[in-house]
Amino acid sequence: MVSPVPSPSPHTEATAAILQSGDVPAGLNVCLGSGPIDVYLSVLSNADADLAARESNYWQQLRTGGAIAGAISVFAANATACKAELGATTTVKAMTSIVFQFRDEGQAERAWESGVFGFPPPPPGQLSPGLIRGTSTGLGLSSFTVDRPSVRLGCWRKSVFIALVVVSNLDLSTFHAATAAIDPRLN
Numbered sequence: 001m002v003s004p005v006p007s008p009s010p011h012t013e014a015t016a017a018i019l020q021s022g023d024v025p026a027g028l029n030v031c032l033g034s035g036p037i038d039v040y041l042s043v044l045s046n047a048d049a050d051l052a053a054r055e056s057n058y059w060q061q062l063r064t065g066g067a068i069a070g071a072i073s074v075f076a077a078n079a080t081a082c083k084a085e086l087g088a089t090t091t092v093k094a095m096t097s098i099v100f101q102f103r104d105e106g107q108a109e110r111a112w113e114s115g116v117f118g119f120p121p122p123p124p125g126q127l128s129p130g131l132i133r134g135t136s137t138g139l140g141l142s143s144f145t146v147d148r149p150s151v152r153l154g155c156w157r158k159s160v161f162i163a164l165v166v167v168s169n170l171d172l173s174t175f176h177a178a179t180a181a182i183d184p185r186l187n
Helices: 037-047 049-064 079-083 105-114 172-185
Strands: 067-076 094-102 131-133 143-147 151-158 161-168
Touching (some): 037 067, 037 079, 067 079, 094 105, 105 161, 143 172, 161 172
Antiparallel strands (some): 067 094, 094 161, 131 143, 143 151, 151 161
């Protein structure tokens, strides 16, 4: 008699994988629209229609590539950062996390290789200050991090998920804490 193959455990919901209030430092407040990506884009369209249109196009590209769910959380010390382009706030402390779920790992890998929300991975072997690609990031082979004076960014693929974290005007340990909070949720 053949034993049935156990079904894989269900994947974490994208809205549960993004940064939550308990994951961010005191003084950062959740922005209106955080949660499912469609809600965020709707709220953003009232604040900045051009930015919302660009980000809606990015989301549509991911959906065309197999994304079945997406969620975003934005936390900021000042509400002006809630409607800023990712990583564009140079004076306000802010943290953004985005998680996309795909039907399968192949779709997620192809989407990661193509770039997520305007952030393509650097070519293998590219050297520039503050750039790390691959396992040295601590986030797996399909990952890269960028550490610049006011912005830290990480993008990685794990299982059927792609995660993107952008931290503005906060220290490196806060950035690492954010990626460490999300990574184990990506099953």
